Amino acid sequence: MHKPRSRRRWHIAVFLAPAVLVYSAVMILPLFDTLRLSLFTEGPEGRVFAGLANFRTLFGDPNWSRQFWNALANNFWFFLIHMAVQNPIGIALAAILSAPGLRLAGFYRSAIFIPTILSFVIVGFAWKLILSPIWGIAPSMLDAVGLKSWFAPWLGREETALTTLALISVWQFVGIPMMLIYAALLSIPDEILEAAECDGVTGWSAFWKIKLPLILPSIGIISILTFVANFNAFDLIYAAQGALAGPNFSSDILGTFLYRTFFGFQLQLGDPYMGSAIASAMFAVILVGVCIYLFGIQTRIRRYQL
Template sequence: MATFIKDKWMSNENKRKLTWLTFILPALLIYVTFMAGPLFDSLRLSLYTGEGYNPTHFVGFQNYHNLFTNPLWRDKFLGAIKHTTIFFLIHMFVQNSFGLLFANLLSTEFKGKTVYRTIIFAPATLSVLVVGFLWTLILNPQWGAVNQILIALGLKQFALPWLGRENLALPIISLTSVWQWIGMPTVLFLAGLIGISDDLIEAARIDGASEWRLFWHIKFPLLKPVIGIVAILTFVDNFNAFDVIYAMAGAKGEPAYSTDLLATLFYRTGIAGEHPVGIPNMGMGAAIATMTFLILMTGVLLWLYFSRQQVND
């Protein structure tokens, strides 16, 4: 009986393939239609120009040429790249270093550890928009819970219009976002640290290694794979950030475009339409999306290349 069924299965190899295909088909169809397809079609769209939702006039690489050479576009575009890079780097270093510190503190057994972890992670569950609006109110110079505290502490000179100054707005908004997302690296590093064998750490302690040396010479090297994952997640998430700027600085990245990121530039150009015309320029929007895509791909491929190399070492 068993062999008979087995033979039947083998002889029905094609039928089996068909079954697998029908299982995969719904997922594939919706994924291609609403995600992969539009992503690739955006590359094509960037070669066209025209107003409204159907750019039909083929212009080759003209949109890219404008983006890089026409001062009207170039300054905003390069500005957006610069701001996005700063936004990303603040996350990369501030968020991830503190995440690593918190994870290291949470990796030992003590009372209340779960409570701390729950609190640290809590903002990550909230909507970015809500967090952005909330901090706008708290940093507001009129009510400004933050400024009230600073004044009460006798630090009146530091009670600034945080979001109103060109040199302050971007770092402050980035730190707000760090406040929200710091739980992610914390939890990921914590998982990595828990994976390190207790025996190894115990042995090093018995050998008289200080906590500092223990961290840098044993834990840190073993955490490298997790650090890699955290780094690439930070990169992809932050090169794509939009909501927090929209909530705290508006779609134009106020003040004076000083917080304008690639995603806000993309939104204004391709979807909302730039002031004063208010008509979206989809071809140019697609060109900005494609450039963002290329930056992301370059980062991801470099990351894959280097993480492969580490595995081979």
């Protein structure tokens, strides 16, 4: 029998090539080019190498660093609200939806998931109208239940603008953790639950003691997805508050700060070099966050063979 001389399996390379090429061209190359661009600056004769000067400006010059830390702190608050509100609600909804005997489960599932597929611009605009002190339905709805005094122009106040926007984003995206957890819950075999029932573990305690440990890896994935999405967020804030992320930069997050710097705004001319420096800093923040998760948490989550 003839034995092939080479055991190299060319087909692997051939099949991988399209994805690798496309991904490299549209993701990897621009990413590294952005990192490279952050080391340059505008000289009298065009682009000149500047080393880490842009980062020194970003972290050393109070005009820049104040904006950067403000944006980063706002970003953490944005993320915290999502973790504290979006994910618990998502898990609770999934738990309720997967409960046997719930009628119209399919309808609820779709209704809650629909906002996720809406455009940020529509969501931002719709909520701005709902919360508008002039035409909005929020003041009159509160008035109908006698709570008119609770209403405030939330999007226009420094103390409440960012939290309001974070909650709008939660409203939009609560369907995603719900769907992922729902799928994880469905994959738990009935035998386990039945066995637990025989041992007297039912209802809520079945959820806490049996289901929750089994879906913990999914919750981990959702957390990291939320982290990455939140630190890359830009659209909703831009659609609702504009590039200056008012009032007084209280809703400014890294995405809007990057946009203002890179593309310029009104009389401020765009600065692609400082913009790249901010983009690199964002990349670093996300990279560190993901690494902490991967090495610190992911490896410690106990997995059960189902």
